[in-house]
Amino acid sequence: MTKTVLITGGTRGIGRAVAHRLARDGYRLAIAYRGDAHAAQQTAAELDSIGAQHRLYQADLADPQQAAALPARIVADFGTLDGLVNNAGMTDDGAFLTMEGERYQRVLDTNLFGTMRLTSAALPYLLQADRPAIVIVSSLGGVVGKEGQVTYATTKGALIGLTQWLGRKYGPQGLRVNAVAPGFIRTDMMDSLEPSMYQHIIEGSALQRIGDAEEVADAVAFLLSPGYIQATTLRVDGGFQR
Template identity: 65%
Template sequence: MAKTILVTGGARGIGLAVTRRLAAAGHRVAVSYRADGEAARSVRAELRARGAEIEIFQSDLADPKDARALPGRVGERFGGLDVLVNNAGMTDDASFLMMERARYREVLGTNLFGTMLLTGAALPLLLKADAPAIVIVASLGGVVGKEGQVAYATSKGALIGFTQWLARKYSSAGIAVNAVAPGFIRTGMTADLEPKMVDHVVGGTALRRVGRAEEVAEAVHFLLAPGYMQATTLRIDGGFNR
């Protein structure tokens, strides 16, 4: 059965792969973007040409007003909301002892607090749906930490805790809540990394390769109807163990 799904940050990287996968499955997709309107309009045109029902929404999750308003905008356009995919995020890498407080606040404001505010605003709509679900895109960095990414890893680790709390709080209301934790995935965000860093990360995986955004999207699609899975974080990391 077709669902109405909001994918935050759904016009680029992993979010774009998720958008394409869900549209291909016949779902109605609402895509939020912060600044890259050209990319958002491009994916809308691409998927509408394939017969998908999709709309785009400009929203900055670091702005509390924007974060709270977005679910209502989606609900008004599509008549409700069945699934929320919290994917939007940012990174800002620096040494722990050298990173300015303002940079920490920006990362946490977008990745953690924006996601929490958005989710809270989406809950009244989700509680009206027949089989609602929330999928949070965390990160392997939030599980094992990552050199030079203390703010990012902290925000993603907190989202894993948020996932577990949501799942326990709203299980009785019928909302499925799970997360995915991608490892090193080939996206625009990772394309500029030095080969030595790529080799270091890939060398710590069992599969000895970089992941694909489509592989994360497949996991997100699976979690729309997770059955007995609840409060779980799926690691999509090629068997990373370092």
């Protein structure tokens, strides 16, 4: 039976690469996005061109009702939910001590609380599936911290804790839960950055280069497939040292 996987933030960057990779692996894709309809339609056209089975779902995971309702929408359309890739996220960079509360609250609502609400709503369906899996996209920032991105790093670190708890709690029921922690990855977000802003990250990695979204997608696909890895965070960071 073909498995259905929900990918949040699935129309840009890492999420888009994950969608393409899982399509090649034969999954049916439920692709959620927040508001960029152009990117969503572009991704849909790309997936159509390779014959992928997919549907798009607009949902703002910072909205509790939209996050909670999304899994049921997917099961109504596909009949099952076998995997979840929690990739949706945002950042709002700035000095933490001078940042207004509403700015970091939005990051918390999307990256952490949105992921928690969605996962909670998806669990009853996942636990009915054959060899279900969750992969949570954290970040190197959640492992080592990141100056100027304190709120973002905090949410990503919290997701690592969530991964560990979910894996221990639901592993006995057959649900595998793991995370990936990408380092500095080449996406469209890089276009606005000067090389001087990330050169120190490249120099701090063993491979001395920027990673590609496809390399993160490979790790996600690996963790979705049946295996003995559980409640673990896989760093995809080129051997970054700090």
